[in-house]
Amino acid sequence: MSTPMSADVVVVGAGLAGLAAARDLSDGGADVLVVEARPRVGGRVEQVRQPDGRLVQLGGEVIGNSHTAYQQLVAELGLSLVPSYVAEPGELTYALHEAVYVGSSPPWFSAADHDSMARIEERFAGLAATVDPDDPWRHPDAAALDHTSVRQWLVAEQATPPVLRALEVAQLGLSAGSLERTSLLALLRKCATTESHGLYSYAEWENLRVAEGSATVALRMAEELGDRVRCSAPARAIKASAGGCSVQLDSGELLHCAAVVSAVPAGPFRDIETSGVSDARLESLHRQRHALAAKFVAAYPRPFWRDRGQSGLSESEGILGSSWPQGEAVLSTLVPPERLAAYVSTDPRFRRTEALAELARWFGPEAREPVATYERLWGTDPWTQGYITQWRPGDVLAVGPLHGTHEPPLYVCGSDQWVAGYMEGAVRTGRAAARAALQHG
Incomplete structure (x- = not known):
């Protein structure tokens, strides 16, 4: 019979938050093991390389001036920040039901x-x-x-x-x-x-991107951690106790540790049986929600929208809620929660055709002829169950001041644990969880 594996800290989730926490814990002298449900690291940051060498981002891409924790991590990893799509030539496109407008501010005002x-x-x-x-x-x-x-x-x-x-x-x-x-x-x-x-404001929130690709941030951290990251290892139960914690994997394997860092989104966390923490803590965590959204990406031979004086950035009343150029001739789009049911209700082939038809309405017929398309259904993916944090009326008080705090030996981090969420929230709270765990002993 094999001996149950042990570590000082088990980190559940190898997205930006979990990897940032594990990296700092390891640097602080802790023996860390990261377990990840997917066969890859990165969570909601992910990228693929096109045959022509272009990197296409399938997850989070851009940050802003106030995203200081993310910027610091990028510098530590030897990566570089460059202007995002806000530096693109051309103007914003407004795709309303009755017409498509192009202008720096709503032209119908x-x-x-x-x-x-x-x-x-x-x-x-x-x-x-x-x-x-x-x-x-x-x-x-x-x-x-x-x-x-x-x-x-x-x-x-x-x-x-x-x-x-x-x-x-x-x-x-x-x-x-x-x-x-x-x-x-x-x-x-x-x-x-x-x-x-x-x-x-796009210029304030989305003006920077990682030149080497946003998913490279996660990949670099995973490389540093080496074999202390285990993929295809979903967690099913967490037991927290001052006398010792455990994480049970889907396989039945039991991992023993002194502390646990949960770095999974709010939805997947609800699927993990968690004990040893207060009812108030669990209620706060379970009250959090993510917007159920999706991402559709289309790569083209050239940025043809520039021919019409458009930047590729758009806001829309259609199924696709927005678009922006993530790199040379690659358009990213988002499907908002209010449109997700309409988007996913048909076969993927038809979703692709319908999405490209919307882009053609905004930018012209060349939009129907991409070299490649991709989609990520974050709202229905069991390991994300959503996109960024959604706060409905009443949610801030319902989640309460336990938001973003810890109950040792359980530490919680992730994009949904910071005020504004997103990649900055993941990095900021991941590093904060590591500090708290190291200080606690």
Whole structure:
């Protein structure tokens, strides 16, 4: 009979969060073992290489100025940051039901609409400045702000109908849930992390990318950890105890350790039987949710959209909620939660045809002739069960101040454990979990 494997710390999940935690734990002298359900590392960052040498990103791609933990990690790994699609020539495309518009701001706006948008942006930034992103629960109006949807607030602020429509199209493009299904407090908390405190700006949130490919960040960390990363090893149970912890794998194998770091998304974590932590902790973790979204990517021989004065960046009311150029002649798109059912309800061949038809409506007939297409159904993938964190009205208070904290010997990290989520949230919380575990002993 074999002896159960042991380590100082078992990290569950080899996405950015788990790998960042494991790397720092290992550097701190801990014996670390990472177990990953998939046959690969990276989680929701992933890339493939085209025959012509181009890297195509199938997961997270871009970051912004306030994503400092991610930027620091990139530098440590010897990788480089370059301007993202925001440096692309051409203008934004608005694909509305009745027409396709091209312009730097909504071309259908009247002077009154532009005034309304400016006033909304000023009011929002002022309100965001009153929210502490690390402790929104102490805001004097936390309950009212959390139970108010962003759309309700916009209506109360007398945003004009065209402004409401433009902001909803932009929100759907981010694929984190519509304005009516987004907590005002959650959005204020997110935007309070930026210097401007303003509504989502591509130039502020998405202006940088890793030149060597975003998935290379995960691959480099996995290379450093070597055989301390085990793929195709789903975790089914976690037992936490000051006297010793264990992680049971799907195979039945039992791993013994002094501490566990859970670095899986909120949905898959609910599928892991977890004991030894408080009911309040589990309730907080189980109340978190991810937006059920998908990604569709099309690689082309050339960036033909530039011929029409378009940058490749778009916001849409169609099944595809947005698009952007991720690299030379490669378009990424997102399917928002409100459109996912319509997208996945047919055969993959027809999904591809329908997606390319939408792109052709926006950018011209050449969009129907890619050299390759890819899709990632994050909303239905059992190892992700969603895209970025979604905060519906009431969610910030329901999850509560345990969000982003730990209950040793169980430490929790991941994009959903930081205020604004995404790749920065994964790296930031992964490294924070490692610090906490090393300090605790």
